[in-house]
Amino acid sequence: MDAGSSHTALYIYEWPAEKDNNTGRVEQTHLCKVKGPGISSYASAPVKAGESLRLCMEEAKQWVPGKRHHQTPLYLGATAGMRLLNMANSSASDKVFQAVEGALQKFPFSYQGAKIISGQDEGAFGWITVNYLDERLKQGLETRGALDLGGASTQISFVSDNYDGSESPSNSVTFRLYGNDYNLYTHSFLCYGKDQSLRMMQAHQSQAGPATVLDPCFHPGYTATKNYSVLYDSPCVSDRKPKDAPDTFTHIGIGDFLQCQAAVKSVFNFTSCKYSRCSFNGVLQPLLQGPYGAFSAYYFVMNFLNLTDTSVPLEDVKEKLKRYCATNWDQIMQQHPEVKLKYLAEYCFSGTYILTLLTEGYNFTSESYSDIKFIKKIKGSDAGWTLGYMLNLTNMIPAEAPDTPLLPHPGYVSVVSVIAVLLFILFIVSLRPLWPRCSKQPQIV
């Protein structure tokens, strides 16, 4: 099964981690990202994905100095693509892990094991990464919320004065970092990554199993023959597979943003909420608060669409996207010959999904939309859950604030030097009784 076309990320961190001399901050050393049609594809395409992994690890071997290979820990963390594969076919996901572990153990690093991380951890580690790199944790500043959009799941994590964890405790993660306590609200929506949400929307559009699906989220002039069994081959949609559908359907784009928005909305359920307020699907969400960093596919998509500037009014953003969606597919292909066709075909859907998720799903308004910053990197390091995961596993963020020097380093050097000189003078003076007496005293005749 193809549990999602999410990518597999392999991040290697040199060990002991390099720290910036001035800030003491750990520099993320992101060597390579294994790109493939998803970790689940190790089962179906082990050679291609395995080769990509091997190349990545060879690169890591070159990059980490040989004498440090054995002390460099290597962790494998899998996210929602694997969560879905595990749900659908646990023996297939076990096989994937065995294959990847076998491959990783052949390398000289200190392999620490593989794990499917929970959605809650994925959200919390993304939040730690963003705030750690921004140095908000160390300085005890107001934190930045984290919005992560993957292929199979999406996470929202932030600190709100309205949330102490008592309402819906499963959304609460508490940390003590650098002497400050944080009560983080986090939620991971499985199936609401951009690839699985596209499936859910298309499943909604094709519930009756028609031979032709007219899709407002694809450009006019776009047409492709697709397979029903491939579309429904995911736990996010498998229970909705139409019974008497033909094997294939013709997927035809009509490029209508407003209709696309309505179709995207069909994947969210706003009908019930047992909490004081909800985002969607009956999930508690406290009042939004503070600035937000939106990364992974949020960035890929909005950057491609030239829509990362959130000071542009939301209505203008929608207008631009409307024009983009209505552009003929031939023209889009001509304008972007370098872009992978799968990504190119989906940007209209993905952009519409992002705006709908943010505004209808999470309740960002025209005003609070400008609190979002679409980010790929912070100070040269990738925004995402991986750095936070590594910092946590290696206990690199102290719970208590380190004793902060009252003076910066050069100040200490001067003070210590002055004290040393004074002590020396004092020492010399204290030896005064032992000084030889002066024999040339005037004599009285």
Ligand SMILES: Nc1nc2c(ncn2[C@@H]2O[C@H](COP(=O)(O)OP(=O)(O)OP(=O)(O)O)[C@@H](O)[C@H]2O)c(=O)[nH]1
């Ligand atoms: N446009 C574009 N999309 C990308 C690129 N790299 C990854 N993606 C897509 O962005 C989405 C998120 O990818 P990742 O950040 O690798 O996240 P993931 O591993 O799928 O995340 P989970 O859903 O948690 O498993 C997926 O739909 C990818 O197909 C890129 O360079 N450009």
